Amino acid sequence: MIDKLEMFMVLAREQHFGHAAEHCGVTQPTLSSALRQLEDHLGVVLVKRGSRYQGLTPEGERVLEWARHIVGSTRSMRDEMRAMRFGLTGQVQIAVIPTALSMVHELTTPFREKHPDVSFAVLSRTSTEIQALLDNLQIDAGITYIDNEPLGRVTSIPLYLERYHLVTSNLEDFANRDSITWREAAQLPLCLLTPDMQNRRIIDQHLDAAGAKVSATLESDSMIALFTHVQTGNWASIMPEKMVESFGMRDRVKSMPIIEPDATHTVGLITAKREPATPVVSALLKEAKLLSELAPA
Known part of the structure; x- marks a missing residue:
């Protein structure tokens, strides 16, 4: 039963019979047979039938919740027994x-x-x-x-608490500044994380609340890529304070808090x-x- 529930979980995650079978290390007919046996055992249809994966039935969605609970608890039990014998x-x-x-x-x-x-x-x-x-x-x-x-x-x-700083390598332009507002930051050519990142959504929320609209001139899913672009002098960025501290290089970039508001997120x-x-x-x-x-x- 556990192995069939695990296969069902993989199918729900991969949403593709072939990919799920490959991930499980079995043939596609073996995967399909295991799912049919699980459906027969439970007395419900779990997967919408078709030449391709078309999603789970309402019963399948509910069974998926139970499968995660049962498989997770089973793995927890195995891990605890192993830890009792060998430590972590x-x-x-x-x-x-x-x-x-x-x-x-x-x-x-x-x-x-x-x-x-x-x-x-x-x-x-x-x-x-x-x-x-x-x-x-x-x-x-x-x-x-x-x-x-x-x-x-x-x-x-x-x-x-994550706090937000403007990061720039234009040291002379900001030599006498100890902070900057969200509205002011929006006027600069910004490189930011991509919109699928929650950090970007947070930054956009604060810029919008300050009445500032921004269109990033460069986007990346890598903080290192953003930082290297800042170093060119052609971009600025908005980064968490902890991340800026980890890069160091205080002699080459300037970091200042963004205020109005001094926003934080946990x-x-x-x-x-x-x-x-x-x-x-x-x-x-x-x-x-x-x-x-x-x-x-």
Whole structure:
């Protein structure tokens, strides 16, 4: 039953019979047979029939929720039994919004010092992708915004407040400035993250609230690409304060807070809401509480 539920989850995620079969390491007829057996066992039709994948039936959508719960709980049980025998081992997968990548080492380094048999895979993903990866049991945790756009069923630990700075290499033009308004920033040739990134949507919201309309002259899904363009002197950018600090190079770029308003958004660690949590997730949540700049005094 578990293996059939896992195949069903993969099909729902891939939305393509051939791709799902390849991901599961089986032939397409084997995948189709497993799905028919699952439907016979449950007494409902899960997938809309056709020459191609056409989506899940209403019953299929509901079974998908149960499948995630059952498969997730089964994996949690296996992980806990393995941890009881060997301690925490294996690879921990964390998906992170690009603007928070510079601080991930603050979590992974002390974690691995306590659990040396654990390795990490750190993935750069959008906030929407992080939620989907959690829902589909493809990652252990995510680092994303937790106070701006709705999250699914997650456990969250706030880590820090993201503040926004204008970054420019035109040092002479801004030598006497300690801050800049959102409206003023909009007048500059800006390079920004792409619209699928929540950071970009946040920046657009604040610019719009300030009555400023902006059309970025360059967009990228890479903070490094934005920073290198700023260094040319032909662009400015709006970046989180922590990200600017990680780049250093204070002698070559100027960073100043953006005010009116002095906006902040909370970035935190999220995990799928499941009780009991896996041992590795429990350990991550504990480490995140120790790291949090926003923990109660």
